[in-house]
Amino acid sequence: MEEMLKQLFKEIRTEQQEMKASIGKIETNMATKQDIVNMKLKMTEQFGGLHDAREVQFDVNERICDSLGRIEQSLGRMSLRVDYQGSMNTKTK
Secondary structure (H helix, E strand, O other), X not given: OHHHXXXXXXXXXXXXXXXXXXXXXXXHHOOOHHHHHHHHHHHHHHHHHHHHHHHXXXXXXXXXXXXXXXXXXXXXXXXXXXXXXXXXHHHHO
């Protein structure tokens, strides 16, 4: 009986040591609160940068559209002049 109890305690102690080792591994692999805070700050900063870049790109696109509009208007006026000159030349011949 005493031998069985010694064996049982020995098994319990072995399992307890294995559990401690497993818990130690889990704790080692867990992110600390500071790690999580650092990740949040880094992500906030990166998303802010992306938002700023998007706003800048929006402004650039708007300026390009405005320039294209002015070019289209200029081409339209030039086309009218060319048509007018062409019609004047055919009338004079």
